[in-house]
Amino acid sequence: MSKIEIEELISEEEIKTRIKQIAGDITADYSGKSLLFVGILKGSFIFLADLVRQAGVKTEIAFMALSSYADSSCSNGEVKLLYDSLESVEGKHLLVVDDIADTGVTLAFLTRVLSMRRPLSLKFCVLLDKPSRRKVEVALDYIGFQIPDEFVVGYGLDYAGDFRNLKGIYKALNI
Numbered sequence: 001m002s003k004i005e006i007e008e009l010i011s012e013e014e015i016k017t018r019i020k021q022i023a024g025d026i027t028a029d030y031s032g033k034s035l036l037f038v039g040i041l042k043g044s045f046i047f048l049a050d051l052v053r054q055a056g057v058k059t060e061i062a063f064m065a066l067s068s069y070a071d072s073s074c075s076n077g078e079v080k081l082l083y084d085s086l087e088s089v090e091g092k093h094l095l096v097v098d099d100i101a102d103t104g105v106t107l108a109f110l111t112r113v114l115s116m117r118r119p120l121s122l123k124f125c126v127l128l129d130k131p132s133r134r135k136v137e138v139a140l141d142y143i144g145f146q147i148p149d150e151f152v153v154g155y156g157l158d159y160a161g162d163f164r165n166l167k168g169i170y171k172a173l174n175i
Contacts, residue, residue: 035060066079085146130148
């Protein structure tokens with residue numbers, strides 16, 4: 001395998017600014033309410049942590065892990081639930097926080113699974129949105145950035161386990 005080259009797409013400062021804006025919207029939308037943030041592992045953990053610290057609402061946190069990529073750089077279309085720390089969500093406001101909306105298959109799967117658990121509300125927040133790759137339409141309530149169809153790493157997103165620790169978002173140039 002050749003060495004991966006990267007080029008900055010979104011800077012650390014741009015990410016910080018946008019997270020403050022999203023957190024402000026969440027704070028306004030859930031004023032006086034308790035909100036259960038559901039982080040989708042592993043890619044969302046940094047985004048989730050920064051978002052929760054900025055949001056001015058009563059917060060609970062849970063995690064789910066799903067897989068649709070296996071070890072490749074593109075989704076195989078089959079979603080598997082690998083981990084679920086959610087207890088009863090009936091009557092709670094849920095905000096699913098994910099790193100990226102790509103084909104929409106994973107978020108559509110989550111919509112079905114979580115809706116059956118009868119939450120009071122269910123919304124989605126993604127750091128990155130690639131609308132050009134959408135195979136299944138999904139409602140995204142909070143979007144950090146729309147990006148072109150590029151493979152990206154950094155700020156929690158990885159390639160084969162590497163690059164999660166980068167402070168910005170980078171295009172991987174030779175994957």
